[in-house]
Amino acid sequence: MEIKLASHEHSMGYHCLDDETDDKWCEKCTAKICGAAYACVRCELWLHELCAKAIQYLPREITHPLHSHHHLMLDWSGPAAPFTCDLCLKISSGTNYRCCRCPFEFDLVCAFASSDDHVASKKRQRSNADRKQTMRHYCHIHPLVLYKYSNEGEHDYNCRWCDKPLTGIFYGCKSCGFFLHEFCSDKIPKTLNHPFHPSHPLRLDFVDATCNACTQRISMSKAFSTAAYGCQICNFNLDFGCAKLLPTLKHEGHNHCLTYVGPTFRDPVLKYHFQCSSCRELCFDTFYRCVQCDLNLHLKCVPVPPLAKHRYHRHPLLLNQPIREDEVGEYYCDICEKERDPTHEVYYCQKCTYIAHIECVLNQVRPVLHKHPLKFCEVTENLGERVCKACRLELSGPGYICKGCRYILHENCAKLPDEIQHPLHPQHHLNLYATSLDRDICDNCRDFYSGFIYLCEQCGFKLDLKCATRAPSESGRTTLKESERETELFHFTHKHKLLFCNFTDPVAETRCNLCQLQIFGPAYHCTRCGWVLHESCLRLPQEMQVPFHSQHTLTLSYTRYGGCHACALKLLPSGYHKRYNYGCKDCGVNYHIACAISLTRPLKLDSHMHHLYYFGTDFDRFFAMYRDFINIYAQLFCSHCGEICSGQSFYRCLECFINFHVECVSLPQIIKSKCHIHPLTLKDSYIEDDSEEHYCDACEERRHPNHHVYYCEECPGIFVAHIDCALSKEEEVVSFLVPREMKKRIPRERKKRMSLTRGI
Numbered sequence: 001m002e003i004k005l006a007s008h009e010h011s012m013g014y015h016c017l018d019d020e021t022d023d024k025w026c027e028k029c030t031a032k033i034c035g036a037a038y039a040c041v042r043c044e045l046w047l048h049e050l051c052a053k054a055i056q057y058l059p060r061e062i063t064h065p066l067h068s069h070h071h072l073m074l075d076w077s078g079p080a081a082p083f084t085c086d087l088c089l090k091i092s093s094g095t096n097y098r099c100c101r102c103p104f105e106f107d108l109v110c111a112f113a114s115s116d117d118h119v120a121s122k123k124r125q126r127s128n129a130d131r132k133q134t135m136r137h138y139c140h141i142h143p144l145v146l147y148k149y150s151n152e153g154e155h156d157y158n159c160r161w162c163d164k165p166l167t168g169i170f171y172g173c174k175s176c177g178f179f180l181h182e183f184c185s186d187k188i189p190k191t192l193n194h195p196f197h198p199s200h201p202l203r204l205d206f207v208d209a210t211c212n213a214c215t216q217r218i219s220m221s222k223a224f225s226t227a228a229y230g231c232q233i234c235n236f237n238l239d240f241g242c243a244k245l246l247p248t249l250k251h252e253g254h255n256h257c258l259t260y261v262g263p264t265f266r267d268p269v270l271k272y273h274f275q276c277s278s279c280r281e282l283c284f285d286t287f288y289r290c291v292q293c294d295l296n297l298h299l300k301c302v303p304v305p306p307l308a309k310h311r312y313h314r315h316p317l318l319l320n321q322p323i324r325e326d327e328v329g330e331y332y333c334d335i336c337e338k339e340r341d342p343t344h345e346v347y348y349c350q351k352c353t354y355i356a357h358i359e360c361v362l363n364q365v366r367p368v369l370h371k372h373p374l375k376f377c378e379v380t381e382n383l384g385e386r387v388c389k390a391c392r393l394e395l396s397g398p399g400y401i402c403k404g405c406r407y408i409l410h411e412n413c414a415k416l417p418d419e420i421q422h423p424l425h426p427q428h429h430l431n432l433y434a435t436s437l438d439r440d441i442c443d444n445c446r447d448f449y450s451g452f453i454y455l456c457e458q459c460g461f462k463l464d465l466k467c468a469t470r471a472p473s474e475s476g477r478t479t480l481k482e483s484e485r486e487t488e489l490f491h492f493t494h495k496h497k498l499l500f501c502n503f504t505d506p507v508a509e510t511r512c513n514l515c516q517l518q519i520f521g522p523a524y525h526c527t528r529c530g531w532v533l534h535e536s537c538l539r540l541p542q543e544m545q546v547p548f549h550s551q552h553t554l555t556l557s558y559t560r561y562g563g564c565h566a567c568a569l570k571l572l573p574s575g576y577h578k579r580y581n582y583g584c585k586d587c588g589v590n591y592h593i594a595c596a597i598s599l600t601r602p603l604k605l606d607s608h609m610h611h612l613y614y615f616g617t618d619f620d621r622f623f624a625m626y627r628d629f630i631n632i633y634a635q636l637f638c639s640h641c642g643e644i645c646s647g648q649s650f651y652r653c654l655e656c657f658i659n660f661h662v663e664c665v666s667l668p669q670i671i672k673s674k675c676h677i678h679p680l681t682l683k684d685s686y687i688e689d690d691s692e693e694h695y696c697d698a699c700e701e702r703r704h705p706n707h708h709v710y711y712c713e714e715c716p717g718i719f720v721a722h723i724d725c726a727l728s729k730e731e732e733v734v735s736f737l738v739p740r741e742m743k744k745r746i747p748r749e750r751k752k753r754m755s756l757t758r759g760i
Contacts (some may be wrong), residue, residue, distance in 0.1 A: 002036050003052055007060035007074050008045065010053065012038040019198055026051055028076050030097075042680055055095060061095060062111060072111070084108055084174065090148050135171055139188050139204060139240065141225045147179070150603050159184050160226070160240065176225045182240035192229050195257075196291045197236045198460025199527070202229035202243070209235070212241035212292050213259075213327070214274055216394055234528070248359040249456060250287060251302065253431055254295065258288040258302070260358065262344045286345060299345070299358075302373040308347055310335065312363050317347035317361060317444045329732045338390065345578050374400040385507060388413055390434070390452040391465045392505050411601040413452070413465070420454060422468060430454035430468065441525065442467055446487075447502045448510070448525065460651035489524065493556070493580065494531045498524035512537055514556075514580050515593050516572060517621050537593075542581065546599040547611070548654055549589065554582040559590050566654055567619070569626060569634060582725055594622040603651065603724045609665065612651040614723070615659075617706040620647065632733055638666035649684075649708060662708055671710065673698075676719050680710035686720050698725035 015037050017024055024033045028051040031075050036049035076095040083109040085092055092107040099105075108185040114215050134143045135636045157166050157177065161184040172179030180188075198211065204227045210217055211228065218228050218239050223305040230237040238245075247257035261274075261283075274283040278301035288297045306319045312335055324342045324557075331342045335356040340346065347361045348354070378398050385406070388395050390413035399612055418432045424444055441448055442464040449464040458464075487500045492660075493514065503510055503519045514537040522535040537733045542705075543553045559581045565569050572592060573577045582596035583589065591599070598619055602611035603666065624645050627634050635695040636645040639658035651660045662684075670679050675698045689696055696703045698721040703709065710726035712719040 003056060005052065006041075006057050007055065007056060008040065008075075010040045012045070012047070012050075015039050028052075030495075045403070046431055050760065057096070064097075064106065064111065066214070067099060067106075070101050072104075072106060073100055076466075083107075084145070084147055090376060094663065103445065106187045110586065116615040127280070132389045135185070137185060137188075138173070138190065139227045140173060140176070141206060141227075142173045142176060142178075144173055144178075144180065145171055146170075148572075148595065161188055161244075173225070175457065178226055190245060191514065193459065194238065194243065195458055195460070196232055196238065196245075196532055197234065198458075200231045200233055202231050202236070202238065206228055206236055207637045209237040211239040211242050213237055213238050213245055213289075214292075242334050245291075245388045246292070248357070248361050248363075248430065249302070250359075251288075254290060254293070254669065256290050256292050258295075258353050260344060261287050261289050261296075261577070263340065267326065292569075304358055304362065309531050310347075310356065313349060313356075315349045315351050315354070317349055317354070317356065319358070320348035322346070323355060331355075333357045333360055334663065341531065375409070375413065376400050376411070387507050388451070390414075390416070391453040392507070394506070416465070422454070422463065424463065424467070425456055428456045428461070430456050430461070430463060441499060441501045441527070445502070446500055447504050450508050452504055485522075489538075491524070491533065491538060493533070494526060496528050496529070496531065498526050500535075501525045514540065515618070517618075517625060528714040540593065544596065544600075546596065547582060547602045548599050548613070549587070551584045552584045554584055554596060556580060556582055556593070559583055562588075562590050564592045564595050565589040566591050566613070566652070567615075567623075568657060570630065571625075572630065574627075592619075592622060598652075599654075601722060601724050603727070605665065607726075609651060610653045610655045612653055612660070614649065616649045616704060616708070617651055618704070620649070630660055634679060638664055667723065667727075671726060673710070673721075675726065676712055677719065678712045678719075680719070681713050681722075681727055682708065682720065684708050685709050688717055688720070694720075696720065696725055697723045699723065 002011045003014070005013050010634055016035060017033050017037055022033070024037065024039075024046045026033055026037075026048045027045055028047055029226065031048070033048060037046055038049060038052040040048045041194045055074075058074055058076070060074050062074075074095070075098050083092060083105050084090070085096075088105050090107070093299055095108060096154060097106045097111045097151060098602055099106075125219065133146050135146075135619065137144050145247055146309060156409060157172070157179050159166055159170070159181045160178055161180055166179055166181065169182045170179055171182060171185060179188055181340075188203045188204075192204070194202050199258055205728060206227050207218060207230050209230065216239075216261050218237065226240045226499050228237055228239045229243045245259050245261075247259045249258040249260065249489065251258050263433060269463050274287065274289070274296045275281070276283055276287065277295045278299045279298055281298070283296050283298060286299060288302055289295065308319070312567075322343050323346055331340050333336065333340045333346075333356050334354050340355075340357055347356045347358060365699050375400060381521070386408060387393065388399070388408055388410045390409055392411075395410055399411055400408070416432055418434075420430050420750060422430055431454065433455050440453070440462060442453075443462050444467040445464070447466070448462055454463045454465075454468040457688070460594045485500055488497050491498055501523060503523055510523075510532060512519050512523070512534045512622060513531055514533055517534070519532060523532055524538060540556060543555050545553055557580065560577050561571065564581070569592070571581055580593065582591045582593060591635045597611050597613070598615045602613055604611050623636070627646075632641060634652070637643065638645050638650065638661045640660050641664055643661070647658045648660055651665050652658070653664065665684055668680050671682075672679055685706045686694075686709050694703050694705045696700065696709075697719045702723055703720070708723055
């Protein structure tokens with residue numbers, strides 16, 4: 001029995017092959033032949049019986065009226081790769097006719113269509129002539145070709161932007177499998193504000209990086225031919241598909257909303273990269289993910305209950321597999337009335353076909369404030385630290401307490417609403433978060449907080465409880481000094497931008513990276529790496545000149561080892577932050593920051609041959625920290641009385657390495673100075689006002705408000721001077737023995753300097 005193909009010159013004989021002994025392959029479908037087949041032994045051409053009969057009457061060559069200048073050749077060999085018919089613009093696969101001279105292809109339907117069909121095809125071609133046949137789109141590296149989709153083919157494609165099936169006219173790249181609806185091509189934003197990275201906008205660009213959502217290298221997949229959204233400042237990237245993911249589900253034990261990861265997110269290999277953070281098993285099925293924290297949870301580990309109730313529906317809702325309600329292609333949630341993804345699991349009412357997002361059902365639940373039960377009772381001193389975990393204020397009286405872990409809440413803080421609408425951020429709701437993984441800055445008052453917060457999930461706006469519960473007029477008040485502050489700046493000690501904030505937490509301890517002293521009050525902080533500086537430390541000069549080492553300048557820099565040439569104590573060890581000190585690059589001498597500041601004002605007295613240097617409040621705080629963390633046995637003693645100098649201000653001779661209490665130096669209690677008309681009295685400190693700017697009225701340079709000064713009691717608040725400034729112009733000593741009078745006086749507004757001082 002033979003068969004004659006219209007496309008082959010020889011007849012083909014019938015054969016029946018055995019799978020085990022014969023090794024023949026079909027030239028059309030490329031599969032191994034087992035059973036009935038036809039073959040041309042002369043040409044070594046083998047075909048399955050069905051494959052041979054499918055092409056038996058197809059001519060090898062045709063002439064088509066829509067491509068009359070070239071002949072079209074039958075192509076049935078090789079695998080059934082997808083191609084686009086140049087007549088109907090539909091994606092097809094399998095046998096076709098193509099031109100050997102130009103890239104022109106017809107599917108079999110168009111190749112043998114009637115004359116009426118050819119007329120209709122010409123009209124379609126004319127209507128499509130107004131459209132661009134190819135386009136360059138900013139989201140894809142290859143040209144996109146105009147197509148018309150047919151759902152009769154073997155390959156089903158979705159639009160890469162809206163994830164809906166392709167219908168009608170669309171553009172695409174066949175080699176990458178990238179297709180866009182014609183109406184979606186101009187909807188793709190070049191800049192995206194995404195809740196996964198609320199601090200900066202993400203820009204569309206071609207990058208070689210790792211996607212922070214799916215953890216895969218963008219350059220190692222087909223997605224490299226498609227642009228990704230990225231933040232160059234933070235090296236945060238989302239590939240084109242992951243950029244459409246959104247966090248939706250509130251979790252009682254996590255700081256961020258969780259994102260539903262459905263089957264459209266994964267490929268067969270990618271699913272092996274995710275492990276449930278709760279049960280440690282691989283996430284083969286759908287799961288929830290926190291992109292910021294790289295946290296993954298099975299639905300059962302969230303947990304998403306199989307049965308739930310919602311206040312908007314009277315029947316129980318059952319967790320169900322993805323549901324397609326009809327063939328229209330539009331699917332909506334019956335709670336939020338927004339469009340839902342038909343590939344996602346849903347809650348479903350079997351009685352009345354009520355369907356809802358999982359998050360819309362579960363987000364009505366109030367966040368859990370603490371993992372253990374809280375008991376309402378009187379808070380006693382036996383609990384030790386009595387600070388509310390929500391507002392970070394001290395609690396006295398009744399409250400909610402977990403005695404197992406000493407978790408305490410004010411009664412009002414335990415009843416905070418889980419969602420608020422605040423005038424400071426009217427465009428979105430703010431959600432209560434009772435657990436915080438990281439301390440952050442309130443966007444209103446700039447306080448650095450570690451308690452409960454109200455957070456906008458869409459744009460990252462944050463309010464601490466103080467600002468969230470106050471009226472905007474109260475929480476927004478600022479002093480003149482606060483309004484003049486720079487909210488963000490760069491400092492020579494750090495490569496990132498520093499943001500202004502206030503450290504007001506009575507319990508949490510934060511230390512300045514320059515002076516190593518604890519911060520309580522205004523500071524500047526790096527949100528990226530935690531670098532933090534006192535506001536006062538920002539004024540420290542990068543280079544300074546001190547009288548004791550006048551031949552060279554001292555530079556503020558990172559020092560690895562050595563000792564301080566002023567106090568003779570060791571520099572801070574390498575494990576204790578970065579050790580910033582002032583040092584001389586020429587001589588190799590180093591000074592603690594607190595010590596270097598103490599060397600700026602030398603004092604010369606007749607009672608000692610060398611200059612004495614005042615070590616005041618800054619050094620005392622530094623020395624207390626040094627003893628706590630470095631050497632508990634370190635001590636400094638007065639060479640006159642033999643008593644300990646720590647805990648109070650003192651003078652030190654750097655050449656003799658001896659110390660004197662201020663009282664042991666025998667400074668005159670009252671002096672008559674040329675710089676002021678009235679006698680000046682020695683005081684241990686003087687704070688003029690709350691401006692935080694204090695000056696010496698003799699040299700007009702800044703002075704420390706907690707250091708000893710000479711002060712005029714007859715014109716209070718008008719004249720205050722450094723000790724060395726006042727003594728350098730001393731006329732006569734009125735008394736050495738007048739007792740110190742610490743009279744409380746009301747500071748007066750500072751008048752113009754030198755009004756009653758010089759020229760007398």
